Amino acid sequence: xxxxxxxHLLKSLNAGYRFDGRTLEDWRNLEIxxxxxxxxxxxxxxxxxxxxxxxxVKLSIGSPFGDRPNEGVLMVGCELLPMAHESIESGPPGxxxxxxxxxxxxxxxxxxxxDVEELCIVPGEKxxxxxxxIVPLNxxxxxxxxxxxxxxxxxxTTRFPEIVNGVVNYKHLSDKKLIVEKxxxxxxxxxxxxxLIIDPTKDEEDVLDARLTCTIGQDGKFCSLQKGGETPxxxxxxxxxxxxxxxxxxxxxKQL
Amino acid sequence: xxxxxxxxxxxxxxxxAKAGVIKNAEGSGYFKIGKTWAYATVYGPKEIVxxxxxxxxxxxxxxNYNMMPFSGQGERVRPGPNRRARELSLVSEKALASVLxxxxxxxxxxxxxxxxxQTDAGSRCAGICAASIALAxxxxxxxxxVAAVAVGxxxxxxxxxxxxxxxxxxxxxxxxxxxxxxxxxxEEVTLLQMDGQVTKEELMKAINMGKExxxxxxxxxxxxxKNKYAVGDLR
Numbered sequence: 001x002x003x004x005x006x007x008h009l010l011k012s013l014n015a016g017y018r019f020d021g022r023t024l025e026d027w028r029n030l031e032i033x034x035x036x037x038x039x040x041x042x043x044x045x046x047x048x049x050x051x052x053x054x055x056x057v058k059l060s061i062g063s064p065f066g067d068r069p070n071e072g073v074l075m076v077g078c079e080l081l082p083m084a085h086e087s088i089e090s091g092p093p094g095x096x097x098x099x100x101x102x103x104x105x106x107x108x109x110x111x112x113x114x115d116v117e118e119l120c121i122v123p124g125e126k127x128x129x130x131x132x133x134i135v136p137l138n139x140x141x142x143x144x145x146x147x148x149x150x151x152x153x154x155x156x157t158t159r160f161p162e163i164v165n166g167v168v169n170y171k172h173l174s175d176k177k178l179i180v181e182k183x184x185x186x187x188x189x190x191x192x193x194x195x196l197i198i199d200p201t202k203d204e205e206d207v208l209d210a211r212l213t214c215t216i217g218q219d220g221k222f223c224s225l226q227k228g229g230e231t232p233x234x235x236x237x238x239x240x241x242x243x244x245x246x247x248x249x250x251x252x253x254k255q256l
Numbered sequence: 257x258x259x260x261x262x263x264x265x266x267x268x269x270x271x272x273a274k275a276g277v278i279k280n281a282e283g284s285g286y287f288k289i290g291k292t293w294a295y296a297t298v299y300g301p302k303e304i305v306x307x308x309x310x311x312x313x314x315x316x317x318x319x320n321y322n323m324m325p326f327s328g329q330g331e332r333v334r335p336g337p338n339r340r341a342r343e344l345s346l347v348s349e350k351a352l353a354s355v356l357x358x359x360x361x362x363x364x365x366x367x368x369x370x371x372x373x374q375t376d377a378g379s380r381c382a383g384i385c386a387a388s389i390a391l392a393x394x395x396x397x398x399x400x401x402v403a404a405v406a407v408g409x410x411x412x413x414x415x416x417x418x419x420x421x422x423x424x425x426x427x428x429x430x431x432x433x434x435x436x437x438x439x440x441x442x443e444e445v446t447l448l449q450m451d452g453q454v455t456k457e458e459l460m461k462a463i464n465m466g467k468e469x470x471x472x473x474x475x476x477x478x479x480x481x482k483n484k485y486a487v488g489d490l491r
Contacts, residue, residue, distance in 0.1 A: 037374045038291055040326035050279050054373055056326025079335050081322065083297040083369035085280050089305075090320060092336060131332050133325035135373075137295065138278045170330045 006192075006207045013195040018204070020049075024197045025244065030255050032149065035157045041173060042158030046150040048199065050140035055132060055150035057158045057178075061121065061168055062129040072119020072127040076105035076151055078134040078143070085139035085202065103226045104134065104148045104186065107215030111184035111223040114155065118179060121163075128160070130178070141202040144213050148186035149252065156180045183256060184223055185249040188213040189241045191231065196240060198248050212238070214245035218253060257413055260422060265415040268405070268469055273385070273480035275393040283394025285480070287386035290419060291376035293327075296386035297369050298394040301358075304365030315361030319349035319368045321383055327372045329420055344380045345370075351384050351437040351447035352391065355399040366396070377420040377433075378406040384437050384447065385473060392481050401477045402446060403470035404437035407462040409454060414461045416469045429453060434462055438470040 001009070009019065016023055028049030037043035042057035064071055078101035082088045093101070108114065119128040132154060134147040158178035162169045190200045190208040200208060210229030216222055222242070227233070233241070259265070269290030278284035281297035288294070304310050304318060321344040323333045337345070348370065358366065368390065370383035381404035388402040407416045412428040425431045432452030438445050450459070 037293075037326060039329055039374045039376075043326065052278075054324070056324065056373070058326050058332035060331055077325075077335070079325070081369065081371060082299070082320070082367070083278065083281070083295065083371050086299050086302075090337075131325065133332075133335070135324050135371075137371075138280050140280065168331075 001203045001207045009204070009207065010193050010195075013192060013197070018197065020201065024195055025248070027199050027248065027251060030149070030252065032153050032256070034153050040154075041161060042154045042156070042178065044150045044153035044157065046146050046153065048142060048146040048149075049201065050138055051136070051142060051146050052138040053134055053136045053143065053146045053150045055134045055147065055154040057154050058131045058133070059158070059161060059168070060129050060131070061126055061163070063125060064120070064127045069124035070120050071116040073129045074109060074114055074116060074119075074132075075130065076108060076132040076134065077101040078104065078147060080139070080143075081135060084136040088139070099226075099228070100143050100147060101134065103144055103213055103224065104151055106224040107148055107184045107186050108151060108155070111182045111215065111217045113152075113180050113182040113184055113217075115179060115181070130158070139202060141200045141205040142188055144188050145186045145199065148184070148215065152180070152183060152185075153256070182217045182219070183253055184215045184217050185252045186213055186215045187245040187248045187252075189244055191229070191233065191237070196237070196244060198244065212241050214242065214249075216246060216249040220246060259410070259415060261419060265413055266465060266468070268417045268472065269419065271473065271476050273389060273476050275389050275480045275484040281390070281394075283390045283392070285386040285389025285393060287382050287389065287477075289378060289382050289385075289417065291374060292378050292382045293372065293374040294379065294382040294386040295371045295373070296383065296390040298366060298387075298390045299369075300366040301361040301364040302367070304367070310363045310365060312362055313359070315358035316365040317349055317353050317356060317358065317368065318365055319345050319352065319370065319387065321345040321348055321370045321380065323372045323375060323379070327375050329376065344383075347447055347449060348380060348384050348387065351404065352387055352402050354444070354446050355402055355439055356391065357397050377418050377423045378435075381405050381435055381437065385477060389477050389480050393484065400439045400441045401474045402437050403440055403473035403477060404435065404447060405466050405469045405473060407434050407436060407466040407469070408432040408452065409458055409462065414458055414465060416465050432458070432462075434459070434466070436463065436466045436470070438467060440471045440474040443467060
């Protein structure tokens with residue numbers, strides 16, 4: 001989006017609408033499909049408007065961290081593939097992908113929705129390593145929120161593979177499911193001029209002055225925050241964003 | 257003789273093909289064969305980096321093959337290009353290049369990204385099929401579709417479209433896996449890779465069966481394009 005288009009967007013926001021006809025506080029249409037990738041232990045596809053992401057969970061056996069011998073390991077990563085948008089280049093994960101992965105990772109980890117002690121097989125020796133990979137297929141903005149929903153949905157469908165003589169048999173998933181207790185939802189609120197919007201498209205995202213991602217559990221507790229962009233927020237704005245994020249996270253949770 | 261999944265030697269696994277599945281791309285394709293699942297997107301013609309790759313007489317084609325981290329049978333696939341992925345990118349590029357005429361797009365390039373969310377053998381072939389749909393969807397002038405299929409020998413029998421289970425078979429001299437791609441109208445072979453041990457007769461039989469299979473696949477690919485651009489009854 002260039003300068004004149006941004007001016008035009010600001011006028012439109014003053015009138016209460018965005019280019020796609022949404023108000024400032026509308027989500028795009030959400031579609032969730034789960035358990036679709038048979039090579040993964042859990043998977044989901046999330047469509048948020050034209051943004052489409054896949055999330056897949058792979059389990060493996062590894063050794064625990066020395067300071068946490070009774071805990072398994074949960075990792076969330078994001079890869080921005082060049083297939084998803086013209087502006088994305090191939091190569092090792094860039095800073096955008098790293099930030100997306102880490103913000104989603106913190107949201108899920110800090111909400112304690114996955115009990116990592118349940119992932120322990122032999123204390124101090126063997127634990128389950130849970131890797132969630134988020135891959136956008138079509139990038140039309142707000143990968144963080146869409147990816148967080150996909151990661152949560154994929155984790156909820158995850159089943160443990162069987163262990164035969166200490167080796168993982170990926171061909172047979174057992175009936176044992178990964179327990180996911182809370183439902184952390186990420187809501188990214190963007191600031192353009194004096195306006196706050198949710199669920200920005202790629203075009204809107206490119207001209208955001210600042211953004212704040214709030215991850216909120218179903219108990220209404222915040223479990224992670226991430227500010228992005230160069231423009232600062234006032235305390236009043238932060239208060240408004242928190243209020244908005246709480247309402248908007250509930251809207252998504254009802255659709256899960 | 258019936259195969260492990262009940263198919264005859266000439267049978268392909270169920271195929272689903274679609275065009276225009278990724279909205280951001282100039283063109284895109286989806287090709288699912290059995291449990292192998294490929295997306296391809298096309299971006300360009302555009303400037304290519306590194307710049308020295310661009311040529312003054314014609315545009316270049318750049319193909320990138322990638323397995324998603326959760327797409328493998330077994331452990332997580334580490335993200336990023338490994339030696340296998342780089343080789344498959346190269347051979348897929350060569351398999352597709354001959355049907356394209358890029359002389360109009362001098363000093364620029366066309367990038368094709370093949371992504372596999374789920375694999376069960378034959379992923380490079382599925383990728384080429386998807387990429388071919390994507391290139392047609394993007395509106396490039398093409399001599400024909402490029403169709404690709406794996407052929408080979410399993411338990412002493414020559415078969416098409418091997419599944420992962422068949423590919424891993426070790427009885428009767430082990431499985432022979434041959435990936436081939438073809439321009440169906442001219443019957444030109446644009447990809448041929450093989451591993452295993454096989455006689456010339458078996459190999460020729462396999463390639464000829466592959467030829468018929470590629471023709472069937474090309475029909476499905478053309479159908480995918482027609483479905484996207486169908487305008488209904490114009491009367």
